[in-house]
Amino acid sequence: MIRRIAAAALGFSALLTLTACGADSSAEASSSKQVTLTIGDQAKTLQTIVAASDALKGAKYKVKWAEFEGAAPLYQAVQAGAADTGYSADLPALQALSGGVRVKNVAALQNDGKHVGIVVRKGSGIDSVKDLKGQKVVVSSAKGSIAEYLLANALKQNGLSYQDVHVQYLLPTDAQAAFASGKIKAWATFGVYQAVGLDQGGKLLVDGADGRVSGIGFINASDDALANSAKKAALADFLKRLGTALQWTSTHQEAYAKAIQERNGADASVAKTLASAAYGKVLPITDDVNRTVQGVADLMNGIGVLEPNVDVAKSADTSLLK
Known part of the structure; x- marks a missing residue:
C-alpha cells in the first residue's frame, strides 16, 4: 500500500x-x-x-x-x-x-487549511511544536510556500522564533523520498504529500486548521x-x-x-x-x-x-x- x-x-x-x-x-x-x-x-x-x-x-x-x-x-x-x-x-x-x-x-x-501540515517521523522524539527547537525542518517546496507559513506561524504561536529551527527547502517528491528513507524527521508539506508522509510512518504534528494558515x-x-x-x-x-x-x-x-x-x-x-x-x-x-x-x-x-x-x-x- x-x-x-x-x-x-x-x-x-x-x-x-x-x-x-x-x-x-x-x-x-x-x-x-x-x-x-x-x-x-x-x-x-x-x-x-x-x-x-x-x-x-x-x-x-x-x-x-x-x-x-x-x-x-x-x-x-x-x-x-x-x-x-x-x-x-x-x-x-x-x-x-x-x-x-x-x-x-x-x-x-x-x-479549511487542513491540506497543509507538519509531519514528523514516529519515534523521532518530536511530540509537540516546541520539540522542533534545534531541529532541521524540511519545507516543500520553495522559499515562500504555504507550508513555510504554517511552520513560521506554528513556531510563533508556541513561543519560538524562526531562527530556532534549521530550514531546508526540497521539492515535494525529493522530500517524500528522503522522508520515506528516514533521512528527514520533520517535514512541512501539503496535499497528497502530507497524506503519503503519514502513510509512510509519519504522524501529524500540526496542520493549518484553526487559523494556523489563512x-x-x-x-x-x-x-x-x-x-x-x-x-x-x-x-x-x-x-x-x-x-x-x-x-x-x-x-x-x-x-x-x-x-x-x-x-x-x-x-x-x-x-x-x-x-x-x-x-x-x-x-x-x-x-x-x-x-x-x-x-x-x-x-x-x-x-x-x-x-x-x-x-x-x-x-x-x-x-x-x-
Whole structure:
C-alpha cells in the first residue's frame, strides 16, 4: 500500500511536469471575434473542476488553459503575457506581487487549511511544536510556500522564533523520498504529500486548521487583461462560474475524485485526498480577506522571507466580483 501511494504521488508529480504549458479550449466559440481568456492553472486543478462540473456551458468566450507544476512558473508566465490570470495560495501570490509581477487579486478562494501540515517521523522524539527547537525542518517546496507559513506561524504561536529551527527547502517528491528513507524527521508539506508522509510512518504534528494558515487563495489577473474591457467582462463571468463549480465539488466529492483520476492520472487514494483538500468557495476580496492576508505578509516579511512587503489591499481589484 505504501509503495503504491508513494509511486502514485511520484507519477502524479511527473505528470505535472509534462503538462507545464498545455492548452485546452473549454468553451465553444461561436464567432472568430470571440474573446479568449488564457487561464493560468496548477496541476490541472481549475481545469478539472470546471470540466467535471460543466461550468463553462453557454459561455460567450473561449478559455485556453496554461498549465504549470507550481505557482512560481505560473506567475512568470503571467508576467511574460503568456497567461491572463494566476492562481495560488496566499503566500505565493504575495511573493509574486513582492517580486513585481503586474497582477491584481480579483477573487479569493477558501478552504479549511487542513491540506497543509507538519509531519514528523514516529519515534523521532518530536511530540509537540516546541520539540522542533534545534531541529532541521524540511519545507516543500520553495522559499515562500504555504507550508513555510504554517511552520513560521506554528513556531510563533508556541513561543519560538524562526531562527530556532534549521530550514531546508526540497521539492515535494525529493522530500517524500528522503522522508520515506528516514533521512528527514520533520517535514512541512501539503496535499497528497502530507497524506503519503503519514502513510509512510509519519504522524501529524500540526496542520493549518484553526487559523494556523489563512485558508485563503487567490485568483489574480494581469494588469494587461484588466485593461482590456472584453477580457475583464469575460473574467468576471468566469469567476461566477468557478464559484458554481467549486460548490459542485463540495457536494460531489466522489465524482470530483473520479475526474481527478481520469484527467490527472492519479490513483483512487491520491484523487480522494486531492478532492478533499480543494478550495470550496469563491469569495469577493473584502476588507476581512485583505486584513487576514496582510497578517500573513507581515509575518513572512518579519522573518525575511517576503522582501519587500506587500500592501494587500492595494493589490486588489474588487470590481469583478461583488
